[in-house]
Amino acid sequence: MKIVVGIKQVPETTNVKINEKTKNIDRRGISGVINQYDRHALEAAFDIKAKTGAEVIVMTMGPDDFVVSLQEALALGADSAILLSDRAFAGADTLATGYVLSEAIKKIGDVDLVLLGQQSVDADTGQMGPIVSEFLDMSQVTYASKLDVDGDTLRIKRYLETVEQDVIAKLPVLVTVTDQANEPKYVNVVEIAKSFEKSVITWHASDLNLDDDRVGQAGSPSVVRSISSPEAVAKDNHKLADNPQDAADELVRILKDKNILVEDK
């Protein structure tokens, strides 16, 4: 079985500010980490690998410094890693990104299972899974809260608003994974050292069979017209007393003064 896990490197914190001069999001000094939901997708892949001996290929699209996350995925247990990096990819929206990812998966060939996190914690769209499955002409199961492999099928549980679904999916299929699905493992030092024996492969635009009109900004129907920081309701950030009882008494007094706690509710 061949599994591709698509991951994204995201800022370590989402508590970002807008740079007043450039009007862009200021990421200076914020380091990149693997998107939390993608860790669950990776873990799901490693689970299946442990049971079936599947090959796990991890992939991301982004600038060269995204290699850090791919290296970590190798250390966690991926067999190989592919970075899709090219200046032509810059400015891509979800549609153009999904197109490049799907073409890279086609180039790998004979992929049985594509796994992604349910969404990224920065852009928050959750669109990549359905877009990639559409371009691959694959069936999709999104927001998997549980998945088990059973021969050449997957048993998946997912939750809609008021509905619980049990899905039996024949391979090939694309699945997006929630943080309910498993408990991701973290890397130990030995694995990190070993992972440097495996290297990350970089594919540029010229390595893929791409239609120029469908990549980067040219291939992106969406235009971000402006970004702003929402008027956050200013929080007081009032630090309570050091002693627990003093702190509790202080809090109750304040809440009663402000009518947030009314006596004898």
Place this chain on the structure above:
Amino acid sequence: MELLKENWIFAEVDLNKVNPITYQLITKMNQISNLPVTVVLIEGSNESLEDDIKEYGPDKIITIKNDQLAQGNDLEMTNALDTLIDKTGRPNSFVFAATVVGRSLAPRLQARLRTGLTADCLDLHFEDDDTLVQTKPSYGDNIMCEIVVPNHRPQMATVRSNVFEAKKFNNPSTKVINITNLKVVKDNQLTILSKPLPQESAESITEASRIVAIGRGDKTEENLTNAKRLADKLHAVIGVTRPLTDLDEFDINDQIGQSGQSVSPDILINLGISGAVQYTAGISNAKTIVSANTDKDAPIFKYSDYYYVGNAEEFSKALERALQ
């Protein structure tokens, strides 16, 4: 590309019932749209959910009655909507609920139609009659973006529940169009069994006005008991972070955050919760936030009106005494 001067809404149906977000979308679209507002409804052959939808007064309801499609998966629904759009022409815009269903179906259709889609919108308005301006949060609601799709149709969006208010509206000219002969392509890769989720008997956290929330640090039996005693005293409901749903007594209905529930209580007390973005994305509508954590740099403190640095359990016990 054949264009249709209409704005479309996808009616979300969960087990034979229209999801209320559909009504919210109709009311909003009626307010902002200069073009006719059309609802696309897929339902079983014996259902007549269009009667419920009519009460909110769209200009048109396109009803596709098909038992197989009413149970359809994302691919089958995408095929059906694509076929429909092939017949009618591309609408000016097509909006969906930002639910699991909408967030799965809309991007697949987006890719099929090769157009733009904005996820999870908090506001919509039109400019120059037909340009849909979509406001969406990112970075866990820390940034707002305004997004437009200038050259592609339909302009697609998913919209969060409960940001718009649904109002019944008597529109005597609502037209209902039944489509019975839509070709359905079966997807044999997936077998789906759906059943209703058991309804919570207790007050749900999404409705609760007071919540005591507990995190991974509070997983021990004793800490749980303490938190519950505090919740009792406050007439509050218990909410949890993702790791606690591993315990039998909690599930996704009790979980606060991006992959759980968004809450909007008058007061939220966080015990031993550090404040990862997956959690804080679910608490932005809480009015007063109190947090206790041993880590003086815990991110949760930034979101808090009042915070206590120290052992959450001791704080919880002290708070219980203070409420005597």
